[in-house]
Amino acid sequence: xxxxxxxxxxxxxxxxxxxxxxxxxxxxxxxxxxxxxxxxxxxxxxxxxxxxxxxxxxxxxxxxxxxxxxxxxxxxxxxxxxxxxxxxxxxxxxxxxxxxxxxxxxxxxxxxxxxxxxxxxxxxxxxxxxxxxxxxxxxxxxxxxxxxxxxxxxxxxxxxxxxxxxxxxxxxxxxxxxxxxxxxxxxxxxxxxxxxxxxxxxxxxxxxxxxxxxxxxxxxxxxxxxxxxxxxxxxxxxxxxxxxxxxxxxxxxxxxxxxxxxxxxxxxxxxxxxxxxxxxxxxxxxxxxxxxxxxxxxxxxxxxxxxxxxxxxxxxxxxxxxxxxxxxxxxxxxxxxxxxxxxxxxxxxxxxxxxxxxxxxxxxxxxxxxxxxxxxxxxxxxxxxxxxxxxxxxxxxxxxxxxxxxxxxxxxxxxxxxxxxxxxxxxxxxxxxxxxxxxxxxxxxxxxxxxxxxxxxxxxxxxxxxxxxxxxxxxxxxxxxxxxxx
RNA sequence: GGCCCGUUGGUCAAGAGGUUAAGACGACGCCCUUUCACGGCGUAAUCAUGGGUUCGAUUCCCGUACGGGUCACCA
Numbered sequence: 001x002x003x004x005x006x007x008x009x010x011x012x013x014x015x016x017x018x019x020x021x022x023x024x025x026x027x028x029x030x031x032x033x034x035x036x037x038x039x040x041x042x043x044x045x046x047x048x049x050x051x052x053x054x055x056x057x058x059x060x061x062x063x064x065x066x067x068x069x070x071x072x073x074x075x076x077x078x079x080x081x082x083x084x085x086x087x088x089x090x091x092x093x094x095x096x097x098x099x100x101x102x103x104x105x106x107x108x109x110x111x112x113x114x115x116x117x118x119x120x121x122x123x124x125x126x127x128x129x130x131x132x133x134x135x136x137x138x139x140x141x142x143x144x145x146x147x148x149x150x151x152x153x154x155x156x157x158x159x160x161x162x163x164x165x166x167x168x169x170x171x172x173x174x175x176x177x178x179x180x181x182x183x184x185x186x187x188x189x190x191x192x193x194x195x196x197x198x199x200x201x202x203x204x205x206x207x208x209x210x211x212x213x214x215x216x217x218x219x220x221x222x223x224x225x226x227x228x229x230x231x232x233x234x235x236x237x238x239x240x241x242x243x244x245x246x247x248x249x250x251x252x253x254x255x256x257x258x259x260x261x262x263x264x265x266x267x268x269x270x271x272x273x274x275x276x277x278x279x280x281x282x283x284x285x286x287x288x289x290x291x292x293x294x295x296x297x298x299x300x301x302x303x304x305x306x307x308x309x310x311x312x313x314x315x316x317x318x319x320x321x322x323x324x325x326x327x328x329x330x331x332x333x334x335x336x337x338x339x340x341x342x343x344x345x346x347x348x349x350x351x352x353x354x355x356x357x358x359x360x361x362x363x364x365x366x367x368x369x370x371x372x373x374x375x376x377x378x379x380x381x382x383x384x385x386x387x388x389x390x391x392x393x394x395x396x397x398x399x400x401x402x403x404x405x406x407x408x409x410x411x412x413x414x415x416x417x418x419x420x421x422x423x424x425x426x427x428x429x430x431x432x433x434x435x436x437x438x439x440x441x442x443x444x445x446x447x448x449x450x451x452x453x454x455x456x457x458x459x460x461x462x463x464x465x466x467x468x469x470x471x472x473x474x475x476x477x478x479x480x481x482x483x484x485x486x
Numbered sequence: 487g488g489c490c491c492g493u494u495g496g497u498c499a500a501g502a503g504g505u506u507a508a509g510a511c512g513a514c515g516c517c518c519u520u521u522c523a524c525g526g527c528g529u530a531a532u533c534a535u536g537g538g539u540u541c542g543a544u545u546c547c548c549g550u551a552c553g554g555g556u557c558a559c560c561a
Binding site for chain 1: 487488489490491492493496497498499500508509510511512519520521522523524525552553554555556557558559560561
């Protein structure tokens with residue numbers, strides 16, 4: 001990272017929605033580039049026609065954008081190493097695959113799929129420890145290859161693995177990892193349909209695009225030696241690898257789509273605020289140096305340290321994520337919270353003659369999920385049915401009888417307030433509390449109940465009165481007095 | 487099964503030979519309070535296991551157990 005510019009890439013396949021584990025990889029990838037003043041590249045790996053999902057590419061763009069993971073080069077913004085969509089780079093892969101054949105590091109294989117399937121089946125039945133391709137075509141004569149090619153026989157190109165020795169690669173987190181070459185399969189690099197396999201296209205593109213740091217899921221750890229052999233065959237520099245562990249549902253299962261909370265969109269739907277989602281998933285598998293855990297993407301970039309990435313899988317915890325979400329919401333500047341919360345508040349409250357700012361201020365510290373909002377404010381439009389049991393409060397020493405008394409005494413006070421706002425209501429009510437020599441709660445518990453009909457409300461009696469306005473407040477206090485038999 | 491990787495409280499985790507083994511979420515308790523919440527204070531709870539190495543191992547080495555990954559014309 002000293003002199004060369006860091007270049008990282010996020011290379012998703014357009015096969016559906018954005019998995020949260022995938023998104024976390026994108027976050028780390030983005031952060032590592034930005035942390036060192038480098039570039040973050042987006043590349044679409046669509047070499048699998050079978051699994052291609054219509055609209056998935058757009059979904060990738062959309063998700064990355066809403067998360068603030070802006071790419072410096074990519075399919076839509078361009079860049080000097082394009083195209084950034086693999087299906088548009090077909091000739092490149094073919095050319096390099098053939099070059100590898102010429103160099104004697106790869107070979108044409110004419111085995112039919114049926115033969116390979118039968119081979120695998122036999123190997124499985126024989127319980128062979130090493131179930132790799134039997135290298136049937138590895139030593140075909142040049143003439144034979146030429147003849148089959150000219151006859152138009154379908155073929156794939158396979159990488160020629162060394163038969164002995166070992167290969168060592170370095171991962172920034174795991175250190176050196178060595179494997180015996182004997183266990184390495186002569187993997188296919190160019191498929192019969194002319195498309196490159198992931199492993200091959202990846203190496204070619206990462207090299208051609210000048211990628212310096214490859215950040216990817218742990219599932220690639222085992223195939224990394226093959227990558228390195230490819231780089232070596234071409235005489236290219238190997239990038240720095242950073243393999244990150246999976247996010248788990250529990251100790252033994254990965255987070256999967258069956259859990260209903262594996263995709264980015266699931267969390268947005270559940271009322272999570274996007275920066276909080278990013279914050280939480282970044283914390284799953286990475287720990288900051290200090291004690292603060294609440295970060296924006298920029299702060300995360302500032303704080304990030306590759307060495308802090310965990311080597312063991314992390315179990316996803318929705319409870320903690322919710323706490324992080326609540327904290328993000330609480331820390332939002334008032335205007336920003338208003339912007340974020342209003343759509344949800346409007347779902348539960350259509351009324352527009354209320355003091356919305358008082359409501360927002362009261363509700364902001366009490367909001368864990370944005371989707372909690374509609375239910376929290378639904379009493380504003382209409383008083384819910386409620387039981388007079390709500391007037392009982394042990395600590396405040398209130399009950400329906402004392403509440404009736406309290407409400408009767410406060411009604412004329414409320415009626416006498418001219419300029420209705422939080423401050424004036426507060427002043428008037430507290431003057432009455434003082435005059436009567438009662439506890440605050442003696443008066444305020446009943447008022448809050450009379451105005452909301454709920455056990456849990458966004459704010460106390462004074463705040464609710466301020467939010468609802470004079471007319472509604474008085475109307476509701478009168479209705480409560482009546483309900484209590486007054 | 488072969489190979490690779492991992493294992494600190496319920497969860498995320500710090501710690502890198504000598505620590506009272508951080509912190510956060512959660513739980514529980516107390517305080518504050520105009521309910522709930524917020525905020526404040528506090529309590530309980532962790533080094534998978536057996537052997538080494540060492541004056542001393544959570545920390546280093548080996549084995550075991552457990553878990554994960556991988557062995558595709560998927561990425």
